[in-house]
């Protein structure tokens with residue numbers, strides 16, 4: 001089987017430990033093991049734990065608790081995976097046959113577009129587009145592109161909500177439009193909700209769970225929960241489909257890891273879950289102003305729509321350089337790693353992660369300043385030469 005290069009992950013793997021300022025992370029500063037052990041009813045469990053095989057779908061306690069995060073979901077609706085990425089993988093592998101088409105939201109974390117092309121053969125894009133209205137600017141669903149992308153041959157519609165890289169959250173009306181399109185085609189909705197719970201302001205983002213009978217929600221502890229090292233993900237869906245997807249997982253990693261399953265039980269206990277999400281939102285809300293001050297200081301050069309959720313901000317720029325080239329120069333000349341728009345299927349944008357240490361965020365942004373200033377002067381010189389004597 002041929003696969004597309006997953007450029008974002010490959011470049012991040014190559015360079016994230018090489019640069020002085022890594023602004024390519026999309027989560028928040030990860031929690032420490034001790035923070036999870038503190039307040040645990042049996043703090044000695046970790047030392048005494050036997051590293052046996054865990055239940056293949058994840059423990060019943062964990063599945064019950066994940067179900068509670070989605071209202072009416074029960075343990076039979078839940079399958080625990082190794083990371084949100086494995087959850088996406090199993091869904092696409094299990095749902096798509098060669099010749100099937102998938103409609104994929106763009107911009108996006110392009111794992112899902114790559115999977116659609118590998119397992120189905122064809123990915124049709126529909127878009128989030130910048131809309132500026134009296135109430136302010138937002139990334140809105142382009143319903144025309146959704147209508148065009150979803151045909152009778154569409155087997156699944158992939159949404160990432162909250163979205164990576166824009167931080168946008170679909171409105172109720174937009175979610176209804178996605179459900180209508182899916183219903184018309186008889187297609188599945190796969191909704192990657194790994195950033196749900198990491199809202200910059202306002203209530204927890206709505207889930208697709210419960211809106212239509214053919215919904216699979218994928219998510220996990222890596223982003224909104226600040227625990228990427230646990231590699232805990234999950235799929236929530238109709239019980240029969242979850243049971244079928246388990247037989248795909250049997251060919252992959254069989255089970256989650258024992259320790260992650262136990263830690264995830266602690267994290268997903270409802271009161272603890274809310275405290276962990278509150279920690280994430282606290283970091284996001286404390287750090288975003290530092291990034292926004294910097295954006296404002298750049299004046300007309302940058303365009304920006306405030307993210308609704310997630311520790312990521314997508315920033316447009318008005319300079320004659322492609323995003324991959326800008327990314328390369330920032331890395332080589334300033335030792336800063338950002339993520340270029342090209343890695344999300346769009347043009348002149350960079351994504352900046354702001355969920356880690358605020359001082360190092362500021363230092364990284366200063367390095368970006370240095371390169372932008374050089375590019376800006378170059379542009380001004382070219383303009384002078386063009387209009388000169």
Ligand SMILES: Cc1ncc(COP(=O)(O)O)c(C=O)c1O
Nearest residue numbers: 083084085109160164194220222
């Ligand atoms: C939208 C989205 N889904 C899934 C993943 C992968 O999650 P995990 O690290 O849990 O495998 C990412 C990682 O950046 C992501 O942005």
